Amino acid sequence: MTITLGHYLILAVFLFTVGIIGALTRKSAIIVFLSIELMLNAANVVFMAMGRYFGQLDGAVFVLFILAVSAAEAAVGVAIVVAFIRRRGTTDIDAANLMKW
Amino acid sequence: MMAAVVFFAVAFLAFLGALALVFHRHPMVAGLGMALSTLSIGVLYVLLRVPFLGLFQAIIYAGAVMVIVLYIVMALGQEETGPRVGSVQTGLTYVAAALLLLQFYWAIVRSGAGPFPEGSALPPVTAGGTNYAFGTIQAFGSLLVSHYSVPFEVASLLLVGAMVGAVILSRRSWS
Numbered sequence: 012m013t014i015t016l017g018h019y020l021i022l023a024v025f026l027f028t029v030g031i032i033g034a035l036t037r038k039s040a041i042i043v044f045l046s047i048e049l050m051l052n053a054a055n056v057v058f059m060a061m062g063r064y065f066g067q068l069d070g071a072v073f074v075l076f077i078l079a080v081s082a083a084e085a086a087v088g089v090a091i092v093v094a095f096i097r098r099r100g101t102t103d104i105d106a107a108n109l110m111k112w
Numbered sequence: 113m114m115a116a117v118v119f120f121a122v123a124f125l126a127f128l129g130a131l132a133l134v135f136h137r138h139p140m141v142a143g144l145g146m147a148l149s150t151l152s153i154g155v156l157y158v159l160l161r162v163p164f165l166g167l168f169q170a171i172i173y174a175g176a177v178m179v180i181v182l183y184i185v186m187a188l189g190q191e192e193t194g195p196r197v198g199s200v201q202t203g204l205t206y207v208a209a210a211l212l213l214l215q216f217y218w219a220i221v222r223s224g225a226g227p228f229p230e231g232s233a234l235p236p237v238t239a240g241g242t243n244y245a246f247g248t249i250q251a252f253g254s255l256l257v258s259h260y261s262v263p264f265e266v267a268s269l270l271l272v273g274a275m276v277g278a279v280i281l282s283r284r285s286w287s
Contacts, residue, residue: 014119016225022123024216028209033134035205036195045146063160068237071162079267083274085177090281
């Protein structure tokens, strides 16, 4: 059995869907953040598989940029979570209701 | 054949880690599931003939990012919260996720995405006027400093900005 592009795309779709469910249903801010990282990873898999399929390395370059963006996101996101825990004493995102109308 | 076995094993591990992240109650198990998932995706990059990005994935994601997050979980967040159940938002989320899955599955199966090119069908990559074999770090580096030099500099600016932002956010007087 040969592994085709479709196998990689379907794996990426499954990972992306699980990430969406996590980002929209979990209460802990850390888990929501990690679910968004999981969706970024699913997009990375699509970039890499498509680049391999078309024989271009541009997809791999974009994966490197996404890695840089998600590392920056991790630094800022963790700083926000720490500041939030200091203020509210919880990571529950329902407690972030200051700007709720 | 061997590649197929490795692919299915690694894909299963990646999916298992993602499920552990989203559905396990304990934040530590969730974080370790995410680490398993990112490591497995790094193995997929090796299978896709770009092995050094698999290493980057292991070092940056499963290393740096996951260590920061697991440190926060250990230091601060010990509360165990599972997924929300029974609210309208949860129901809508599952319906939307199922629709998304079906739609993409249908599109991918119908697109007839075939096997990957091998050997002579995989052309060399041209970067900066020179031809390189696909997936070598020479090709990647040449592409990065020739065609993608401006985005590369923007990425470094972004990292500096994020570093300064993280320092400002974690000032003691901010709380």
